[in-house]
Amino acid sequence: xxxxxxxxxxxxxxxxxxxxxxxxxxxxxxxxxxxxxxxxxxxxxxxxxxxxxxxxxxxxxxxxxxxxxxxxxxxxxxxxxxxxxxxxxxxxxxxxxxxxxxxxxxxxxxxxxxxxxxxxxxxxxxxxxxxxxxxxxxxxxxxxxxxxxxxxxxxxxxxxxxxxxxxxxxxxxxxxxxxxxxxxxxxxxxxxxxxxxxxxxxxxxxxxxxxxxxxxxxxxxxxxxxxxxxxxxxxxxxxxxxxxxxxxxxxxxxxxxxxxxxxxxxxxxxxxxxxxxxxxxxxxxxxxxxxxxxxxxxxxxxxxxxxxxxxxxxxxxxxxxxxxxxxxxxxxxxxxxxxxxxxxxxxxxxxxxxxxxxxxxxxxxxxxx
Ligand code: NAD
Numbered sequence: 164x165x166x167x168x169x170x171x172x173x174x175x176x177x178x179x180x181x182x183x184x185x186x187x188x189x190x191x192x193x194x195x196x197x198x199x200x201x202x203x204x205x206x207x208x209x210x211x212x213x214x215x216x217x218x219x220x221x222x223x224x225x226x227x228x229x230x231x232x233x234x235x236x237x238x239x240x241x242x243x244x245x246x247x248x249x250x251x252x253x254x255x256x257x258x259x260x261x262x263x264x265x266x267x268x269x270x271x272x273x274x275x276x277x278x279x280x281x282x283x284x285x286x287x288x289x290x291x292x293x294x295x296x297x298x299x300x301x302x303x304x305x306x307x308x309x310x311x312x313x314x315x316x317x318x319x320x321x322x323x324x325x326x327x328x329x330x331x332x333x334x335x336x337x338x339x340x341x342x343x344x345x346x347x348x349x350x351x352x353x354x355x356x357x358x359x360x361x362x363x364x365x366x367x368x369x370x371x372x373x374x375x376x377x378x379x380x381x382x383x384x385x386x387x388x389x390x391x392x393x394x395x396x397x398x399x400x401x402x403x404x405x406x407x408x409x410x411x412x413x414x415x416x417x418x419x420x421x422x423x424x425x426x427x428x429x430x431x432x433x434x435x436x437x438x439x440x441x442x443x444x445x446x447x448x449x450x451x452x453x454x455x456x457x458x459x460x461x462x463x464x465x466x467x468x469x470x471x472x473x474x475x476x477x478x479x480x481x482x483x484x485x486x487x488x489x490x491x492x493x494x495x496x497x498x499x500x501x502x503x504x505x506x507x508x509x510x511x512x513x514x515x516x517x518x519x520x521x522x523x524x525x526x527x528x529x530x531x532x
Contacts, residue, residue, distance in 0.1 A: 168480060169202045171231035173224070176210040176253060177453025178463035178516075179237020185465035185520030186235060186472045189489070192524050196531055197485060204231065208260065209239025209253035209453075219256030220263075228260055233479040234446045235472055238453040261301065264444040266433035267333070268340045269299040269412065270474070271450065273399070273419040273429075278497035279506060282424035285396065290422050295402045296344060297419050299412025300337040301433060303329050306409050327363045329408065334370040336436055341406035342378040348403055353384045355391045355407035355415065367408065388415070395419055426451045427464030427505040430471035432478055445479045447471040457504075461515045464503035466493055469523060492526035 172187070174180040187203075194200050206224040207215045216223070219239070228234055239253040249255075260266075275283060275293040283290045308326035315321050338354070345352045354371045356364035368385055375383040386394065388411045394401060395418050407415060420429050429451065435444035449467030457463055473489035476482040501522050502511040514522070 167200060169230065169232045170204070170475075171224075171227045171234040172203055172205045173208045173234060173236040174205070174211070175208050175237040175239045175453065176241050177238060177455045177458040179209075179239070179453055181458070181461065181463050181516050182449065182465040182468040183235070183237045185516060185523070186468050188520050188524060189469055189472060189527070192527055193485065196527070199480075199482065199485075208236065208256040210241050210244045212256055213244055213247070213251065213253060219251065219253050220259040224256075225260070225263060228264060228444075232442070233475045234260075234444075235468070235475060236446060236448040237468060238449065238451060240453045241455045241458070260446065261433060264446065265302065265435045266444060266446055267300060267302040267436065268337055268434040269301045269416070270340075270344070270432040270434065270478070271297045271299070271416045271420065271429070272474075273297065273416075273422055275423050276428070276494055276497050278494070278500075279423070279425060279428065281508065282506060283422055284424060285422060289397075290399065290424075293399055293422060295399060295419060296348065296404045297412060297416040298337065298341045298344065298404060298406040299416055300329075300333065300406075300408050301412075302409070303333045304409030327361060327408075327410075329363050329367055331366065331370050334367050335374055337406060338371050338374050339377075340434065341404050342374070342381050342383075345381045345404040346378060350381045351384070351403035352381055353386055353391075353402055353405050355386055355388050355405060355411050357388050357411075358385070359387060364408070371406075391415060392418060395422070420450060425464075425506050427467055427503060428470070429467050430474050432471070432474045434478065443479075445475065447475045447479075461517065462504045463516050464505050465516050465520055466503075466523075469493065469520075488527060488530050489523075491530055492523050495526045495529075496522040 174183040204227045206227050212219050212221050239257050244253050273295050275290045280291045305325045305327040308328040311325050313323045341352045356367050358365045358368045431450050433446045437443040473486045477486035500511045501514050507513050
């Protein structure tokens with residue numbers, strides 16, 4: 164059968180290649196067992212690209228990225244490249260690809276798997292069954308606004324300046340991502356702002372209100388960011404989809420991530436705007452970094468990257484059944500007591516990266532039977 168989805172695989176550095184190897188086994192499984200086939204390209208990014216091509220984001224990688232239907236990445240960075248000038252560091256590769264593909268919407272689910280609910284620092288009844296989605300605008304806001312910098316005033320004092328800006332079209336497009344997604348979930352969007360203090364977010368709120376009529380089955384609410392931080396740890400299950408700007412999203416998504424208690428379990432997606440044919444650039448990656456402290460030991464948790472692949476099936480290819488199957492396989496291996504070292508609990512079976520991958524394949528076999 165001709166391959167009908169073109170994927171770019173970017174293993175990156177540290178544990179990146181190890182966790183990506185397990186995703187490749189899942190892709191092979193799908194090629195053999197399902198109706199879909201994938202054409203895979205693999206390319207260098209980050210430290211591996213600095214070593215192999217003298218640049219954290221080689222032109223060849225960007226060519227393949229533009230040609231791909233979706234991209235999956237491991238992680239970049241590590242001590243070997245830390246002393247390089249800022250502009251040549253591995254992380255520039257990741258920031259560069261996000262920028263060149265205009266990936267403006269960052270999706271971070273915070274899901275608490277029943278079997279891991281005890282890993283959260285919050286009480287069991289607060290987090291058990293949690294399934295929320297944080298959508299963070301990724302290309303605007305105070306991180307990119309001008310003017311910016313540090314200047315010296317005539318009296319010798321120094322002044323730091325950053326500028327929070329959004330334009331209506333930027334808010335509309337991230338708002339639409341949130342409404343679309345909520346329409347496929349529990350039909351509630353909570354937009355987070357600081358409209359009691361910041362004019363930029365007064366406008367943000369007005370724009371969200373102006374587009375809500377396009378989504379009659381989705382309910383829109385608003386919350387100030389300080390309250391949202393409190394509510395996320397007080398009663399996170401009140402949320403379905405949260406949408407917010409770059410800076411608030413940066414902070415709240417890490418806060419939500421920790422409700423789940425395990426970095427090795429967290430997937431993410433970054434999406435671009437759809438073109439006329441509906442095709443959109445998309446990069447899927449685990450939230451964790453390259454974990455140099457455990458790289459090469461075969462102990463990394465591959466589940467965040469496998470779940471990121473599941474997000475790719477769901478959001479780039481609309482393969483909801485297959486994505487659900489991957490999520491279920493992860494749930495099942497955890498229920499069966501399998502744990503990599505990062506999520507180990509007394510009484511459970513500590514397994515290596517590839518044993519965890521094999522367990523996922525075995526569950527996929529059962530689920531597809
Ligand atoms: P990290 O996420 O790599 O590691 C933090 C801790 O979590 C470590 O103890 C690590 O062993 C553990 N951990 C992370 N992922 C794990 C997994 N899948 N299984 C088991 N344990 C896991 O963060 P860090 O130590 O701050 O950063 C290390 C390097 O990664 C740095 O160079 C940093 O810049 C880079 N980084 C890259 C990304 C990315 O590529 N998106 C994100 C964060 C950090």
